[in-house]
Amino acid sequence: KQEVTQIPAALSVPEGENLVLNCSFTDSAIYNLQWFRQDPGKGLTSLLLIQSSQREQTSGRLNASLDKSSGRSTLYIAASQPGDSATYLCAEGGATNKLIFGTGTLLAVQP
Amino acid sequence: KAGVTQTPRYLIKTRGQQVTLSCSPISGHRSVSWYQQTPGQGLQFLFEYFSETQRNKGNFPGRFSGRQFSNSRSEMNVSTLELGDSALYLCASSLVEQQDTQYFGPGTRLTVL
Numbered sequence: 001k002q003e004v005t006q007i008p009a010a011l012s013v014p015e016g017e018n019l020v021l022n023c024s025f026t027d028s029a030i031y032n033l034q035w036f037r038q039d040p041g042k043g044l045t046s047l048l049l050i051q052s053s054q055r056e057q058t059s060g061r062l063n064a065s066l067d068k069s070s071g072r073s074t075l076y077i078a079a080s081q082p083g084d085s086a087t088y089l090c091a092e093g094g095a096t097n098k099l100i101f102g103t104g105t106l107l108a109v110q111p
Numbered sequence: 112k113a114g115v116t117q118t119p120r121y122l123i124k125t126r127g128q129q130v131t132l133s134c135s136p137i138s139g140h141r142s143v144s145w146y147q148q149t150p151g152q153g154l155q156f157l158f159e160y161f162s163e164t165q166r167n168k169g170n171f172p173g174r175f176s177g178r179q180f181s182n183s184r185s186e187m188n189v190s191t192l193e194l195g196d197s198a199l200y201l202c203a204s205s206l207v208e209q210q211d212t213q214y215f216g217p218g219t220r221l222t223v224l
Contacts, residue, residue: 034212043115043201044215089154096167097142097205099213101154 002027004092006102014110017080021105023073023090032093033066033073037086038104044089048075080109113138115204115216123222129190132219136183136204142166143185144213145177148199157200160185189221197223 005024013019023033032051036044048057048064050073056065063076073090087106091099116135124130136143144167145157156169160179177187183204189196199220203213 036215041199041220043117043217044203046212046214049212091154097144097159097161097213098156098167098169099144099146099154099203100156101146103153 002092002094002100004090004100004102006088006090006105008105009103010106010108012108012110013080015080015082017109018076018078019080019107021075021077021088021090021107023075023102025071025073025090025092025100027092027094027100028068028071029094030068030092031095033064034091034093034099035062035064035073035075036089036091038089039086047088077107080107082109082111085109115202115214117200117202117216117219119219120217121220121222123224124192125224126192126194128192129188130192130221131186131188132200132202132221134185134187134202134204134216136185136202137214140204140206140214141183142205143179143183144203144205145185145187146201146203147171148201148218149197154201157187192223194223197221 034049035047050066061078087104089104091101142161144159159167179185199218201218202216205211205213
């Protein structure tokens with residue numbers, strides 16, 4: 001059974017810190033790995049998509065990496081801001097458009 | 112381009128009723144997927160439609176069904192509602208290729224009393 005795990009479940013950091021969110025997956029035949037952000041009661045906002053042939057993707061202060069051999073992806077957030085507070089979800093994409101989501105990391109950035 | 116839109120945003124129903132939710136994808140997107148989000152189970156895949164055909168289906172009972180129209184708009188229907196169907200229902204759209212980014216709508220919050 002394909003599973004996606006995110007650690008930690010919750011994280012609180014002071015403003016300005018760099019931080020790393022972790023995502024582990026069991027499917028070695030992964031096609032892509034997508035990171036999302038979700039604000040309370042809202043839909044998902046796509047942050048980064050890494051194809052299986054890529055090692056990392058960057059967008060502004062965000063950098064996501066993918067290591068298929070170890071079944072891991074990380075999301076690095078530089079110089080965190082209170083506006084980064086949200087739940088971050090990773091999702092594994094397979095041969096179809098079905099995404100398998102992790103349980104998320106709830107991030108709180110303290111001013 | 113306008114994003115993915117979902118209507119209605121909020122719904123309150125009672126057990127045994129049925130409900131229909133609507134999703135309009137981003138213009139040009141032909142794939143529409145539906146997900147259920149609950150505090151206990153997280154985000155779970157319901158089904159995906161492409162060119163009016165269900166291409167993939169998650170592990171949900173037959174009470175959950177959907178369809179897609181020729182303009183790519185999609186609807187999902189839940190019959191004989193149960194308390195456990197209370198959830199945020201999210202719709203996502205993407206271009207044809209299966210490795211494209213999926214873009215999510217704001218969701219429909221369904222409460223079953």
